[in-house]
Amino acid sequence: MSAIFDRRSVRSFLPKAVEQYKLERILRAGFQAPSAHNRQPWEFIVISDAADLAAIAEMSPYAEMLQQAAAAIAPCVNLGQGNGIRQDTWWVQxxxxxxxxxxxxxxxxxxxxxxxxxxxxxxxxxxxSEHFGLPSHVLPFSVIALGYPANPPQKEDRYEPAKVHYGRY
Ligand SMILES: Cc1cc2nc3c(=O)[nH]c(=O)nc-3n(C[C@H](O)[C@H](O)[C@H](O)COP(=O)(O)O)c2cc1C
Structure with a gap:
């Protein structure tokens, strides 16, 4: 699967919007993920407003690229409410x-x-959570900054046979 080997972090973007049909396919890929007990505990916030992207950039010292990004998607967990609230942390996976x-x-x-x-x-x-009005049982897990890359990312082969153990450590 070439996407696995082509993927690198992109932090520099062209000033070009991402088409809605592409955003929907990206979201569909998120919904297809495996989950413990098939709970599918996710919800997704799609952000393309420049002022909102700039506001998120201010929330982390490592999120400056959001100033340039066309959009962001924040996968969030819904922990449930009342007796159904989740105590375990399988949802992180x-x-x-x-x-x-x-x-x-x-x-x-x-x-x-x-x-x-x-x-x-x-x-x-x-x-x-405060900026986007999330209820207390919904937590933002990650933020994906995305857009059209300003430069094609460089592939990197990271295979290390010494870290693979067949049969026993
Ligand atoms: C849990 C996690 C948190 C990360 N947080 C940041 C971040 O805050 N800012 C950033 O620029 N990159 C972040 N990254 C991207 C990593 O720096 C990047 O994946 C790593 O350097 C390997 O490079 P690659 O993605 O090009 O393969 C994060 C990656 C992971 C998996």
Whole structure:
């Protein structure tokens, strides 16, 4: 699957909007992710307003590229409410799988992106939740900055046979 090997973080974007049909295919890829007990605990916030993107950029010291990005998608977890509220943290893996699925679809669409870590930095989680009006049982997990890449990313072969253990460590 070439998207896996072509994918690199892209932090520099052309001033060009991302088509709605591409955004929808990227979101569909997120929804297709595996999840523990097939709970599919995700919700997605799609942000393309420049002032909102600039506001998110201010919430993390590592999110400056959002000033240039055409859009951002924030995969969020819905922890449920009342007796149904989740105590376990399997959802972190569910949301990671959804985030990676979207990064790969983004490559397939001829776009570029970078995964920005949000949860478990609770300062970032709080700032994002307040700005976008998230209820307390919904937490932003990551922010994906995306757009048309200003430069084609360089492929990198990271295979390290010494880190592979067949049968026993
Ligand atoms: C959990 C996680 C959090 C990350 N947070 C940031 C971030 O805040 N800002 C950023 O520029 N890149 C962030 N990255 C991207 C990594 O820096 C990048 O994936 C890594 O350097 C490997 O490069 P590659 O994505 O080009 O393969 C994050 C990646 C992951 C998986």
């Amino acid at each position: 569910d949301l990671s799988a959804a985030t990676e699925n979207m990064l790969l679809q983004i490559v397939d669409e001829g776009l570029g992106a970078v995964w920005l870590g949000w949860y478990p930095d609770m300062v970032r989680v709080k700032a994002f």
